[in-house]
Amino acid sequence: MPDLDAFDRKILEILQRDNTTPQRMIGEAVNLSAPAVQRRIKRMTEDGVIRANVAIIDPAAVGQAITIFVEVEVISETAEQIEQAKQAFAACPEIQQCYYVTGEADFVLVIVVPSMADYEALTRRLFFGNNNVKRFRTFVAMDRIKVGLGVPTS
Amino acid sequence: MPDLDAFDRKILEILQRDNTTPQRMIGEAVNLSAPAVQRRIKRMTEDGVIRANVAIIDPAAVGQAITIFVEVEVISETAEQIEQAKQAFAACPEIQQCYYVTGEADFVLVIVVPSMADYEALTRRLFFGNNNVKRFRTFVAMDRIKVGLGVPTS
DNA sequence: GGCTCCACGAAACAAACTTGCAAAACGACT
DNA sequence: AGTCGTTTTGCAAGTTTGTTTCGTGGAGCC
The missing domain is CATH 3.30.70.920 (Lrp/AsnC effector binding domain/regulation of amino acid metabolism (RAM) domain)
Structure with missing residues (x-):
């Protein structure tokens, strides 16, 4: 499991608050293009950093x-x-x-x-x-x- | 907060396991069209049944x-x-x-x-x-x- | 310098989401 | 039983989002 840089951590911060945030907006927030964000999310998902994407129900x-x-x-x-x-x-x-x-x-x-x-x-x-x-x-x-x-x- | 029918509950079941599941697939699983699924999800989100959509991080x-x-x-x-x-x-x-x-x-x-x-x-x-x-x-x-x-x- | 290896951004592409509209299902009332 | 009004559905078109491709630029290493 490779270590995460500041971009990754910022992306995680956003996703664990709301994973429906468009990659474009994440990109703006962290100063990266949408594809770059997409590739990082994909990598972290494959590496098991992101374990799941779920809806939280009352x-x-x-x-x-x-x-x-x-x-x-x-x-x-x-x-x-x-x-x-x-x-x-x-x-x-x-x-x-x-x-x-x-x-x-x-x-x-x-x-x-x-x-x-x-x-x-x-x-x-x-x-x-x-x-x-x-x-x-x-x-x-x-x-x-x-x-x-x-x-x-x- | 209105009550939920069998469709809603099935949809929730799927979303709380993986909220990236396409609405089309959810529709197939519950025997509903994609727009119908989408409207139900929207309603449940507005009603607070779905509290959040998040990524779970290791x-x-x-x-x-x-x-x-x-x-x-x-x-x-x-x-x-x-x-x-x-x-x-x-x-x-x-x-x-x-x-x-x-x-x-x-x-x-x-x-x-x-x-x-x-x-x-x-x-x-x-x-x-x-x-x-x-x-x-x-x-x-x-x-x-x-x-x-x-x-x-x- | 020349080389490979990555990660990036721009653009093209594919897939998903969203909306408008007409038809069908359901209830209430007569 | 029949009718009206409400609600929800499915389809199709339009829009947004996600994904792939391709070319570029920088870091490390002969």
Whole structure:
């Protein structure tokens, strides 16, 4: 993965805010022609710098009103058990984000569900139904203050 | 915010996976003409169902290698203090996501930084430098198993 | 100097998006 | 059942955007 110059970083800055921005406008903003911008975007996409281009949907608009954080602590941390847990979490559509972490917990999950009843059913399936889960701690989001996947491009 | 029919939901499903998909292909997938798809997308964008269109960047590619979770517990939970905390967190570029939650903590943060040294400096500025922070708990991500903002559209 | 290798910009080209318009689908009311 | 009004659709033309081609100029290297 080659390193990025100032042009690339400026382009990324714009794209991670709005990837429908015409290449012509990006070109004006960074002092480059549209084809040059296009080639850089293509290269960064091929190199995996740009991982995806997606629309962000308001969860409430599709009936997924509740966001929940869960810390999960497991009993056995063998490579096999961890791998199995990772796959189970990754396959669950309600789980929006899943990280394997150090600290007082082993996994941190971000879950999106229509109602608390749905969350209750999910815990039954995901945690109580898995005998390697020692404990889990739930945090219900009252306010989504800042949501996104933007990163500083410095 | 009007409700969405089966066409809209299918379109959203596609767009939140790849919003560069041509409207013609979306049309084929949902059995609608391209202009019909275009009008629905426009309407959903105006209605705020589609919140943004963004490129997702690999943090490591721009030197932001470390993802960290933080639970923050505050001392005083007056409306004014909470509001102040929200604004401080929202304004911080290293903070990628911030939620105000119920449970054993008051805020949950997702932070992206280049190194642990940067995180240490950030805690100094953000937590130790704020006398309303009672305690904070850090979880360093070892593996990003599932990352995204996709939601079930069904 | 002469060479190759890249990245660039201008222009031509292809593809996608957008708009106008008439016809079809749907509801409400008689 | 029939009619009117509203809404949404598909088609076709027009416009914008994305992509490729080609020739030029600069950096590094014999």
